[in-house]
Amino acid sequence: MSTWAIPLDVMLFELRRSFTVGRSALWFVLVAFPVGILTAVSMIARLRLGEEYTAALLEERFGMAMYFLIPEVTCLLGLLLWATPAISTEVEGQTWVYLAMRSKGRISVLLGKYLTAVTWTLSAAITAVTLSCVAIGWEIGSNLWAVLCLLALLSCVAHAALYVVIGAVFYRRTMIAAVTYTMVVEYFVSFIPALVNQITINYRLRGILIQWKDWDTATTPAQAILGSDSIAMHMTVLAVMTILLLAFATHRVQRTEYPTQQEG
């Protein structure tokens, strides 16, 4: 029996029912937001620098800007909308009881919604990366496209796991919990030059970007913030974090007695 494929069917079901005007508009906003900013910055740079403008001169700055705008902002916004409320929307909509009483329901729905969040957000992120690379000029965009797509993928996979855990634990006020965690840990703690920032996902993603592109000017003054581990180490830590987070989320969903809001 193809039970391993049930999360994929959950993902297809969720993606099909997500084709609404509101969800589609959000997707376009997530794509347009970084592309618009990078297009504006690129145009201003060309105007200001005039004939001095060379693509190579700005590759590192554009690369960092694209990294912050897409894997750190676009991906997190998309995942906040999709992964965080994975359980709470069903609990609040009183549909959780239908899913929870299926023999494969709880885990399949959680993993299916996780895959949905990754797929939906990653599609927006890769589209945004591609259009941004075109906007800043393909001569440097072509150098950045692969690494930023990989970082978007890693960001989606790891952050989505983090957000489903938050969603599974805080099924009430889920978004507040997720936004607070993101602001405090992923944006603030990840910049603290101490051991504590190494447990954040963004620290690992920045480290991969810097190591991959070998950007010394960025690395030297801020090594404690950007990390000096190898790419393999960063990716291993991200993989372990993702697996542990997903394992905890599935355990939590299996054990938690979520309210059905119809106790009688």
Added chain:
Amino acid sequence: MIELSGVTKLYGRVIGVNDLCITLPTAGYGLIGPNGSGKTTLISLLIGHLRPTLGQVQVFGVDPGRDRSVLRRIGLCPASDVLYPNVSALEWVTYQVRLHGFPRRDCDPLARTALATVGMTAAMNRPMGTYSLGMRQRTKIAQAIAHQPDLLILDEPYNGLDPVGRADMTRVLQDWTQAGRGLIFASHVLQEIESVTMSFLLIQGGRLLASGTADEIDQLLLGQPMKIVVKGPDVRDLLSRLAEVRWVDSLELKRDRESLAISVNDAGELYRALPAWVSENESRIEELSSPDGDLSALFESLLKQHRGETV
């Protein structure tokens, strides 16, 4: 089919169900109780959605909270409504069947069969957001029976159904029990359940107060203290006779002199004696009613008995 051993469920300091002990062989049962009586908590325990604070729940010999594979043998139609407005009934029921682990190729035929059983074939491809309450109710029942469970649990399944829909569903449920499969039908309306099964479980305040057939419940009603109102121009003729019997607690003749409220500690005695008195006196009695002779009175009486407040 179901075995509950000292099952208690606490929500913090609030009792959901209290010390339930019962063994139910495979059959149809009506679970009757007013709103807030613990019906849904009991159902949630049976599907493993809640784990008991004390005691043990076994369905088909398995604890559903620990071994979720048993859920494939259970179908549930909860009281809550479905809220996937842009999904069709066929798509939703197919999805629900798939979540039980059925192979993809089997899910669609099972969903179509179930939707046909509840009379939803014509509308099954329309988005559920366009459905009436009755159509959504039928769809909910379809998702409960689609995977062909051995035990069907229905929580207020007639909500929103028109008389035709109720008749259709009654027929479906009668066929279900006649096929030898298990059914738990939760409602606070006795008549809804009577049309499907004659075995009842009475629950109130989280306690299982009584169980038995409709006749046995009638007997329970007869044996309970209750207030009966007799109306007619000659009700005063009954006063002297009623004043002499021991099973009358109080008598109250209303101002219109044509209405007599009788508090009895055994309604059966009154029902047995009254026809003879009326006949002997040639009295005209136009109406006999029991304002609190409904289920809530029965529940109250049973609860008092349970607490040891009445003998």
